[in-house]
Amino acid sequence: MAPAPTAQCTAPPHPDWLSAMNAEGACFDLQAVVPLDEASLLAQAGRATGLSDFGDDGWREPFRVLIRALETEAELTLMGRLMARHDIFLWLCTRLQVTALLASHPEILEQEVPAPMVIAGLPRSGTSILYELLSQDADVGVPQMWEALRPCPPPETASYHNDPRIAWADRLFTQWNRVAPEFAGMHEMRGDIPAECGLLMAGSFISDHIASLHQTPSYGAWLAQADFAPVYRYHKTILQILQWKNPRKRWLLKAPEHQVHLEVLLQVYPDARIVQTHRDPIKCMASATSLMGTLYHMRSDQPFNAALFENIIMGEATAARLEKVMDQRAAGVIPSHSIADSRYQDLMDNPLACIEALYQHFDMPLAEATRAAMASYLAGKPRGKFGKHAYSVEDSRAAERKLFARYQRHYNVPDEA
Template sequence: MNWQPPPRPEWAARMIEHGNALGGAQHLVSLDGEDLIRAATTTTGLTDFGGEDWRQHFDIFVRALEEESNLHLVGRILVRTEIVRALTNRLKLAALWSERPSILADNVEAPVFIIGSPRSGTSILHELMAQDPASRVPFMWEMNHPVEALAGEDVAESADMLQKFWHNLQPEYETMHANSGYLPNECIFITLHEFLSDHWGGNHNVPSYDRYLQKADQRPAYRYHKEFLKTLQQRGASKRWLLKAPSHIFQLQALFDVYPDARVVRTHRDPLKTLASSLSLMGTLKWMRCNEVDMSKVPGQLAFGYAYVYQREMEQRASGALPDAQFIDVQFEDIVQEPVATIEGVYAKLGWPIDDTVRTGIGDYAKNKPKGSRGAHAYSLAESGLDADAERERYRFYMERYGIKGEGS
């Protein structure tokens, strides 16, 4: 792959250089598993993390970080902060659930999950549908601080500052994905607490963890996800959950095992476009934290992997292994060109009412957030080394099945 990392901001480059000059980032910021756990227990004064499944996932991830990631100083600081926060949240949530068992006795009824390949419109559709106050979405700030959110503490601004730090660390990232503590965000920021999450693999060079994640039983992560939602829904009037994460596409069986009444809004876009954009995003995310990023094998693996997942999903929906009647298919082109009409169609299939106030809110949000408003995200399939004709043929079955229009390569 011909992907080239973007230049680092001067402040970040200098900080990384200073870390190397002081003997290496690994000697300055500890990622030892026991040390991370000790940091969380010392901070909270708590020792019960709740459940047992998480520890194996945690150990495998932390070992991969140290042995494979080649993190620079800023990367180590970032991931240590995230891991300790996840552990701290687990401790606080376990204590909360022990004190208030009624929280876990609550129900999460018929949640709606927006899924699809990365770069297929899941984020903008989530944000547009979130304009309806009747829906409940998980905001980034409350996923970062669930117990504090429930207690009414003012933690949103600090969460937003952390998200803006990502843009400061790599300004090109802002052209690829909107990050804000005040926006609804992905379920990976909930499942990361179980240490079964694409957040951990997507931001670090951890191939052994990636392989583990592909084979692991994901139901513990979804059960924890459900308990997390039960906690968040204690604040706010609505329990009509509207959720989103592209990574759900890999774990649909586990999702429906835990949420049998779930509905899925499935976005579709030309896979050559989503491939090229995803590869650019993946490289940038890892470069934000790692000294080196080897993307040479990723294009072929990703192209094969998504084709396999699409084929499996189609077969499972056709066979009844997945409840096809609970899926709603939506085209990326329709989301972009006719957002209000497209969402009206989704609402009709969900059986949700929609009024002019919601229509206006959706339309205004779409007008005020046009594609490319944060700068153009430059990418092309040619950079990946993949052959456009071969990939078009690889995905022909999928495009024909859902009537997806090609956007070029």
């Protein structure tokens, strides 16, 4: 078998301020100045929250794999170490606060989470715009960035839209655009926009969100063989906390990683309504390569290694991922009534008709007010409003076309590259 083509990504230069900061950081002993060791991180989270019980121990092994990989593989700059330490600190604080909250209010775990709609598909296949459009339905609850990152104390209805965590999260997440200005054209970041489920899962320390931030092959390898059943149970717990004092009629959720774990998702949410997005995989892989390279470059200057995220940006692994879902659907592991399809081309050509087809598949009424809200949202967010995500599709990518023949034929997915 011939070796798979290697995805390439050359990130633009850092802003001058960041280059100067990281250059000065090279003068320090960064492991001493910004420590990423277990004892330091756990102690700081304990001091910040006044708590000590992290709950069950399932998170400890991936946590240790991660921090070891950050030290030995990620080659973090000064800014990278600061960002990584802050992320881990917040995830640890969340674990402490979730454990304490459930100990004092175990009734939270008795709440139902009925029929969530879950968007799953390759990165850059239209999942984000579909997510944003579907969230215009007033009956939908969407975890926002601020509450996904800091779910405790539980959000309350009366203060939901002016919670001080919104401004805090906005400042934190828009930092990504200040560190890598080109990122603004790839993905909108704010404190009050819909969050992907990887952020809800981060407190388990088993999450593709974590893997997307650093080049850490040993953590990625550990993640690939991990049992995701406890991760989805933790995910449900976070939703129960978020809806406890701010009820949601039904949740709308999204993450590319769901596509790899649909059978586990259905174990935890047996009545889930899954929407699988479809786009030319060659185009998705090229766009995802550009995105991943930019994310890594925020925190490290080491060359981009596509193989570390091969399941979404390397041809054979991506084809296997797509065909696994096809086989699961054919075998009834994913029942036909539980999953609907959304082609990128249809979403771009006639988004409201695409939405209507999804509602019909799941036998859900589409109110005129909802339709109007979606149309208004589209009018206010034309394509390219936040800048254009420019990337190329190399000849080596086009050579992978044959890998996706079965998938594209089955879902009638047109070539874009």
